Amino acid sequence: MVPLHHRLDCFAALAMTVEHIMLFDDFEEELEDEDFVPDTTAELFENPEPRAQHLLIGHADIEKKLLDLFQGGRHPHAIIFAGPQGIGKATMAFRLARYLLKSAEDEYNNALAGPSMFGDEPAIAKDLNVDSKEQVFSKVASAGHPDLLTIERLYDEKKDRRKTEVSVDEIRRIAPFMRKTPAIDGGWRIVIVDDADTMNRNSQNSILKILEEPPEKSLLILVTHRPGALLPTIFSRSSLINFYPLENQLLIGFLSRVNPRLDRDDKELVISMAEGSLGxxxxxxxxxxxxxxxxxxxxLKAWxxxxxxxxxxxxxxxxxGATPEAQRAFQDYLLWVSSTLLKAKAAGLPIPTALSVFSTIGQEVSLAGWLQxxxxxxxxxxxxxxxxxxKRFAVMGAFTIFENNV
Incomplete structure (x- = not known):
C-alpha cells in the first residue's frame, strides 16, 4: 500500500488548471526577451552558497516588507521563510542578517562619533543590500561573524551526504548563543535555521522554549520548504513570510548565461522542470x-x-560516474514526466508539446495507471x-515501474 502522503501528492496534481497545463505553449513570447538580466549574473554562480551570495533574484516585495518592518521598529523575534526549494529563501535570510548586523555596527559607530557638525542625518537604507566589500559581508560569508549562528543538517561522513534532520544537539546551541552579549553595544544576536522542517519533535520543543522568552534584539529565522511540518505553536509565535516560485521570464535570461549551449527546446524543458526554482x-x-x-x-520513449x-x-x-546533480536530474525528470502526463490525462487535454515523444505511453496508460x-x-x-x-538500482527500478504499471 502506497503511503497516504504520496497519494495526496499525486491527487494534488489533478487540481492542475488548464492554464498551467498549457504552460508549454506560452514560451514563444517569453523566450524572445532575455536581455533584461543584469550583468551580475556571473556572481550568482561564482558564489552559490546563500551566505556568500550578494545577488538576490526576485522577491522585491518581500525585501520591502522586511525593510519596513525593521526600520519601523516592529520587528518580530522569529520569522518563518516558507516556500519551494531553490527560490532564494536562505539567500534572503543571510541578506537580512547582514543588513541588521551592519545597521547595528553603523549605529554604534555613529554614537561614538557624536552628532555631525553639519547636522546631517544618517542615510536611510532603500533595501537590505550590504556591499560585498564590507567586513560584515566577508565575516558572514566565512561563517565567522560572532553575532550570527547558522544551524543546518550536519554532514554524515559515513554516508557521504547530509543527515536527514537537524539534530536536537544543534538546536540546543541556540539558547546559550542568544543569551551572550553582542559583540557591540546594542547589537543583534541572529540565528538562521535552514531546513527547519526536518527538526524532530524534541528539536521543535527546544525552539519553543526560546520563543517563550526571547532575548532583546534577538532574531530567529526558520527557513523551511514544508511549513506544515512545524508545530502550530511555533507558527503562533513567529511571523510567516511566504516565498513564491520565480516567474519564467526571470529564469529564461539566466539560462543563456549559465549554459550558452542550451537551445530553445532545452530552455523550455529546464524552465518547465524547475517550476520557478532558480536553484x-x-x-x-x-x-x-x-x-x-x-x-x-x-x-523511455521506446516504451x-x-x-x-x-x-x-x-x-x-x-x-x-554521474555527479550527485546529474543523479538528481534523472530522478526529477522521471517524476516531472509522470506528473505532467498524469495532469494532462486527468484534464483530458493533449500531451504537451515538450513531451510529444511520449505520445504512445501518454495515450495508452490509463489515469489509474499514471496515479500508480x-x-x-x-x-x-x-x-x-x-x-x-x-544508484544503479534507482535507474533499473524506475524503468521497471514504467514497464509494470500499464
Missing part, C-alpha cells in the same frame, strides 16, 4: 545533467519495448535516498 534550473542546465535527461528521454541492455549500461553510468506510476516512483526514489542504496 533547480541552474542544476538542470548543467551539461552533465542535460546529458542524463536526454539519455533518460531516449530510453513499451524498453531496451534493457541500454538501460543496464545507463544504470552503470549513473551509479558510478506517480505514487510508486516517489516511493522508490525515497527508499533509494533514505537507505543510501546503490
Amino acid at each position: 533547480r534550473a541552474v542544476e538542470y542546465a548543467d551539461d552533465k545533467s542535460m546529458d542524463v535527461i536526454k539519455q533518460t528521454s531516449e530510453l 513499451p519495448k524498453l531496451d534493457w541492455v541500454k538501460i543496464q549500461f545507463f544504470s552503470e553510468t549513473i551509479g558510478k 506510476i506517480c505514487d510508486t516512483l516517489k516511493e522508490h526514489f525515497t527508499r533509494i535516498h533514505t537507505g543510501n542504496l546503490d
Whole structure:
C-alpha cells in the first residue's frame, strides 16, 4: 500500500488548471526577451552558497516588507521563510542578517562619533543590500561573524551526504548563543535555521522554549520548504513570510548565461522542470545533467519495448560516474514526466508539446495507471535516498515501474 502522503501528492496534481497545463505553449513570447538580466549574473554562480551570495533574484516585495518592518521598529523575534526549494529563501535570510548586523555596527559607530557638525542625518537604507566589500559581508560569508549562528543538517561522513534532520544537539546551541552579549553595544544576536522542517519533535520543543522568552534584539529565522511540518505553536509565535516560485521570464535570461549551449527546446524543458526554482534550473542546465535527461528521454520513449541492455549500461553510468546533480536530474525528470502526463490525462487535454515523444505511453496508460506510476516512483526514489542504496538500482527500478504499471 502506497503511503497516504504520496497519494495526496499525486491527487494534488489533478487540481492542475488548464492554464498551467498549457504552460508549454506560452514560451514563444517569453523566450524572445532575455536581455533584461543584469550583468551580475556571473556572481550568482561564482558564489552559490546563500551566505556568500550578494545577488538576490526576485522577491522585491518581500525585501520591502522586511525593510519596513525593521526600520519601523516592529520587528518580530522569529520569522518563518516558507516556500519551494531553490527560490532564494536562505539567500534572503543571510541578506537580512547582514543588513541588521551592519545597521547595528553603523549605529554604534555613529554614537561614538557624536552628532555631525553639519547636522546631517544618517542615510536611510532603500533595501537590505550590504556591499560585498564590507567586513560584515566577508565575516558572514566565512561563517565567522560572532553575532550570527547558522544551524543546518550536519554532514554524515559515513554516508557521504547530509543527515536527514537537524539534530536536537544543534538546536540546543541556540539558547546559550542568544543569551551572550553582542559583540557591540546594542547589537543583534541572529540565528538562521535552514531546513527547519526536518527538526524532530524534541528539536521543535527546544525552539519553543526560546520563543517563550526571547532575548532583546534577538532574531530567529526558520527557513523551511514544508511549513506544515512545524508545530502550530511555533507558527503562533513567529511571523510567516511566504516565498513564491520565480516567474519564467526571470529564469529564461539566466539560462543563456549559465549554459550558452542550451537551445530553445532545452530552455523550455529546464524552465518547465524547475517550476520557478532558480536553484533547480541552474542544476538542470548543467551539461552533465542535460546529458542524463536526454539519455533518460531516449530510453523511455521506446516504451513499451524498453531496451534493457541500454538501460543496464545507463544504470552503470549513473551509479558510478554521474555527479550527485546529474543523479538528481534523472530522478526529477522521471517524476516531472509522470506528473505532467498524469495532469494532462486527468484534464483530458493533449500531451504537451515538450513531451510529444511520449505520445504512445501518454495515450495508452490509463489515469489509474499514471496515479500508480506517480505514487510508486516517489516511493522508490525515497527508499533509494533514505537507505543510501546503490544508484544503479534507482535507474533499473524506475524503468521497471514504467514497464509494470500499464
